[in-house]
Amino acid sequence: MQHLPRAVALALAAAAALATSGAGAQTAPLKIGLMLPATGTYAALGDMIEKGFKLYVQEQGGKLGGRELQYFKVDDESEPSKAIDNANKLVKRDQVDVLVGTVHSGVALAMARVARESNTLLIVPNAGADDITGSQCAPNIFRSSFSNWQPGYGSGVVAAGKGYKRAMTITWAYAAGAESVKGFTEGFEKGGGKVIKDLKLPFPNVEFQALLTEIAAQKPDIVYAFFAGGGAAKFLKDYDAAGLKKSIPFIGAGFVTDGTLEAAGPGGQGVLTTLHYADNIDTPRNNAFRKSFALAYKANADVYAVQGYDAAQMLGAGLAAVKGDFAKRDALQAAMAKAVIDSPRGKFTLSRQHNPVQDIFLRESKGMNNDFVSIAVKQLADPGRGCKM
Ligand code: BEZ
Numbered sequence: 001m002q003h004l005p006r007a008v009a010l011a012l013a014a015a016a017a018l019a020t021s022g023a024g025a026q027t028a029p030l031k032i033g034l035m036l037p038a039t040g041t042y043a044a045l046g047d048m049i050e051k052g053f054k055l056y057v058q059e060q061g062g063k064l065g066g067r068e069l070q071y072f073k074v075d076d077e078s079e080p081s082k083a084i085d086n087a088n089k090l091v092k093r094d095q096v097d098v099l100v101g102t103v104h105s106g107v108a109l110a111m112a113r114v115a116r117e118s119n120t121l122l123i124v125p126n127a128g129a130d131d132i133t134g135s136q137c138a139p140n141i142f143r144s145s146f147s148n149w150q151p152g153y154g155s156g157v158v159a160a161g162k163g164y165k166r167a168m169t170i171t172w173a174y175a176a177g178a179e180s181v182k183g184f185t186e187g188f189e190k191g192g193g194k195v196i197k198d199l200k201l202p203f204p205n206v207e208f209q210a211l212l213t214e215i216a217a218q219k220p221d222i223v224y225a226f227f228a229g230g231g232a233a234k235f236l237k238d239y240d241a242a243g244l245k246k247s248i249p250f251i252g253a254g255f256v257t258d259g260t261l262e263a264a265g266p267g268g269q270g271v272l273t274t275l276h277y278a279d280n281i282d283t284p285r286n287n288a289f290r291k292s293f294a295l296a297y298k299a300n301a302d303v304y305a306v307q308g309y310d311a312a313q314m315l316g317a318g319l320a321a322v323k324g325d326f327a328k329r330d331a332l333q334a335a336m337a338k339a340v341i342d343s344p345r346g347k348f349t350l351s352r353q354h355n356p357v358q359d360i361f362l363r364e365s366k367g368m369n370n371d372f373v374s375i376a377v378k379q380l381a382d383p384g385r386g387c388k389m
Contacts, residue, residue: 026325029070031088035101035111035249038075041204041230042103045304046075048127051199051297052308053100056316059292064312065319067326072096075106078204083110091118096121097326100311103228103304105129105148105175112136121333125189126304126309130179133355135386139333142354144311146276147382148179148226149186154225154274154360154376155189159251164188164221167195170211170235171226172203180226180253188224196220206234212242223248228255233263241265257365259302271365277303277359278372288343300368301344309371310343317341354386 012038034053036046057069072094074086083106090096091114102108108127115122115138122141124132128148167188171177177200181281185195193327197218199211215223223244227282232255239245245267254275279290279302289309293301312376314336317343321335322328341348341356348356360377363370 029068031096032069032071033096033099034071035076037103039077040078042078045103045229048302048304049308052305053312055296056309056312065318066324076102078104080106083107087111087114091120102127112141115141123311125307129175133353134384137353137387137389142336144314145307147355148176149183149382150380151271151274152180152183153187155251156184158362158376160188160193160224163233165193166220167193167222167224168197168215168220169224170199173200174203177226184224196221204231206231208235208238223250225252225256232256235258236264236267257370261365261368268365273363274376277306278361278363279369281369286344306344310341313341351381351384353387355382357381
């Protein structure tokens with residue numbers, strides 16, 4: 001070093017000391033593994049989550065807690081059988097610090113397993129699988145979205161409140177559909193109703209005709225549905241084409257009409273749903289978010305964009321508390337667990353099991369929006385059944 005100018009030599013020595021102490025690693029970009037669907041019926045949902053996440057980071061000047069982020073991506077195809085391998089591509093091959101994903105409950109349950117076994121921080125920005133913040137809960141697993149039980153329960157409360165007595169449900173036969181229907185049934189039967197039949201078809205099948213014929217024959221007072229993405233748009237069209245929209249009242253988990261209204265056409269108009277977000281919540285926070293999203297992407301935000309945005313906010317709260325030092329994992333996770341997230345949906349905190357405690361809104365679809373009607377259930381917390389944390 002004797003041939004180098006003194007200032008350069010000192011800088012090199014400091015860098016070398018930092019590298020041997022490991023502290024240098026805390027100034028390198030934080031590695032974020034985005035595991036989302038880029039193909040299949042949930043592809044558009046994955047795209048909105050990624051856009052929302054990156055928008056929040058961009059609004060913070062490209063850094064969270066002073067750390068730049070580096071993204072690694074895997075298309076999970078909403079395919080549970082490939083989920084463990086896909087999660088391991090991010091955790092083992094790319095050595096990400098944080099896993100963010102996904103949309104499909106079955107895939108997310110596998111991600112939670114990988115996260116628990118490798119102690120990787122996981123933030124779920126959509127998938128509602130109840131067990132993620134129930135029996136599979138863990139200090140390193142967080143959710144910025146909802147549990148499947150929450151919007152379902154809200155629809156049940158609304159349907160019973162309207163005086164309906166006999167309901168039928170229709171959904172895809174996988175964790176999200178089953179748990180959403182369970183939530184609906186709990187809310188509906190608590191209010192004096194009775195679910196007379198649950199109809200299901202395999203995910204992501206869209207051959208609804210036989211089931212719609214059965215609904216027409218049984219003539220329930222109300223139908224509850226959980227579908228999302230491309231399949232939901234097709235369901236709304238078919239429900240309308242079968243003449244049921246005019247004859248049998250309908251209520252759905254909000255995913256039925258979020259991001260699907262353009263594709264659904266007239267079948268998507270005037271549909272009542274329950275969810276933790278409504279497009280036209282008239283608060284400075286939501287208005288600013290929607291404006292910023294529209295400016296960045298030339299598209300309107302939806303619930304998936306909000307959940308991605310809030311996943312980044314949650315990580316940001318943790319990183320800010322440890323000044324970007326990701327090695328301080330316990331302090332980072334503790335800060336995430338007690339953060340108040342200033343979400344476009346309204347401020348929320350997390351339950352002990354790390355699931356948002358939030359208002360569930362009744363909405364009605366009009367044009368390309370899901371408009372606020374009323375608060376169906378205030379500050380609804382998932383029961384977090386089976387969590388031993
Ligand atoms: C789920 O699989 O948990 C899910 C998928 C799409 C929308 C909502 C929930």
